[in-house]
Amino acid sequence: MKLLIGLSLLLNNILSDLELKELRMKYQYIQMKNEELKQNEPTNQQGQYQIDQVEQEKNDLQAEIIRKEVRIKELNSSLIERKKELSQLKAKLSHNHKVSDLKIADSNLKITELENEIARLKQKILEEEQAKMKLYQKVNELKQKLANHDYDRIKKLTDERKELVNKLICEENAKKILNQANKLLKTKNIVLKLQGEAIDALQDCLENSTNNQNENFLRNFFENMPGIKNNEFAEKFQNISEEYKNGLLLLENDYKSLSNIVKDEKDLKVSLIIENIFNLNSFNPDKYKIFQSDTNMKVEDINLLKKNLGDMKSELKQEEKELKNLED
Ligand SMILES: *[C@@H]1O[C@H](CO)[C@@H](O)[C@H](O)[C@H]1NC(C)=O
Ligand SMILES: *[C@@H]1O[C@H](CO)[C@@H](O)[C@H](O)[C@H]1NC(C)=O
Numbered sequence: 001m002k003l004l005i006g007l008s009l010l011l012n013n014i015l016s017d018l019e020l021k022e023l024r025m026k027y028q029y030i031q032m033k034n035e036e037l038k039q040n041e042p043t044n045q046q047g048q049y050q051i052d053q054v055e056q057e058k059n060d061l062q063a064e065i066i067r068k069e070v071r072i073k074e075l076n077s078s079l080i081e082r083k084k085e086l087s088q089l090k091a092k093l094s095h096n097h098k099v100s101d102l103k104i105a106d107s108n109l110k111i112t113e114l115e116n117e118i119a120r121l122k123q124k125i126l127e128e129e130q131a132k133m134k135l136y137q138k139v140n141e142l143k144q145k146l147a148n149h150d151y152d153r154i155k156k157l158t159d160e161r162k163e164l165v166n167k168l169i170c171e172e173n174a175k176k177i178l179n180q181a182n183k184l185l186k187t188k189n190i191v192l193k194l195q196g197e198a199i200d201a202l203q204d205c206l207e208n209s210t211n212n213q214n215e216n217f218l219r220n221f222f223e224n225m226p227g228i229k230n231n232e233f234a235e236k237f238q239n240i241s242e243e244y245k246n247g248l249l250l251l252e253n254d255y256k257s258l259s260n261i262v263k264d265e266k267d268l269k270v271s272l273i274i275e276n277i278f279n280l281n282s283f284n285p286d287k288y289k290i291f292q293s294d295t296n297m298k299v300e301d302i303n304l305l306k307k308n309l310g311d312m313k314s315e316l317k318q319e320e321k322e323l324k325n326l327e328d
């Protein structure tokens with residue numbers, strides 16, 4: 001039981017049909033978008049080159065903005081200093097009434113100079129601020145350009161598509177393996193049922209013939225039964241044997257197919273599990289033969305055949321149970 005729970009946990013990559021359908025639709029959508037974008041886009045390399053250029057331009061502009069901010073700060077410091085000088089000079093003039101006319105004229109000249117300087121600094125700061133705003137705008141435009149660039153979108157979509165394709169392939173293959181495993185179990189079920197019928201028919205042959213007939217029957221059977229048709233039991237056995245032989249061929253074929261798929265997909269977790277459930281490495285068709293050797297069949301041998309059949313039926317039940325656990 002513990003083992004089975006472990007197996008189910010291992011098989012977490014199996015999707016439901018609905019999920020698989022959604023995955024396929026998403027894939028188709030991405031595929032379509034991808035093609036659409038590619039048609040409006042130069043080659044990837046050219047696209048990347050353009051992007052790099054825009055990126056470089058944006059970085060240069062951002063550095064320029066920082067330089068402007070430093071410059072504005074410097075201008076502002078000068079402005080503050082000049083303003084301070086001016087107000088100190090004006091205060092000195094208004095408090096001191098005994099200054100000479102010459103000094104007053106000199107101070108007035110100085111005040112005019114400071115006022116001009118202040119106006120010039122204010123104008124300069126305004127210009128720098130405006131230039132800075134223009135740079136900001138330009139940077140935003142470039143950012144938008146980068147965000148919209150088809151190259152990036154194509155790359156993202158392509159990666160997403162690749163991932164989806166891988167996932168889809170894994171899912172499809174896991175489903176293929178499980179389908180084949182179920183097919184094998186169905187065939188095995190039919191084959192074992194036929195074997196049961198064949199054993200019963202053989203038992204009838206052995207029990208309802210005289211010893212002499214019995215020997216003849218088996219010899220004839222192996223020599224392709226020319227004279228067997230007048231024996232009802234033998235004919236029935238022959239008919240069932242024919243069916244059984246065909247069933248056995250189908251079963252061998254199913255084992256081979258399952259082994260091949262599992263080998264091809266050995267990276268999938270489900271492959272390893274299926275290989276273990278079905279003992280794919282040690283499949284032996286001889287196990288299914290009713291006649292192991294020759295004509296020395298005795299009634300007692302029937303019991304051995306029945307026991308062998310019982311063992312194989314238990315094995316089948318176990319395999320069915322484990323596969324069902326895997327799929328739930
Ligand atoms: C100049 O500096 C003063 C004081 O630090 C500040 O309040 C003002 O915003 C600054 N002006 C500019 C244009 O940076
Ligand atoms: C074969 O013979 C046994 C008795 O020996 C009998 O019970 C059985 O029904 C016979 N089988 C058939 C198919 O007639």
Ligand SMILES: *[C@@H]1O[C@H](CO)[C@@H](O)[C@H](O)[C@H]1NC(C)=O
Nearest residue numbers: 232233234235236237238239
């Ligand atoms: C065996 O098969 C043949 C051909 O299908 C059929 O005619 C015959 O009745 C069958 N015999 C028995 C005993 O089932």
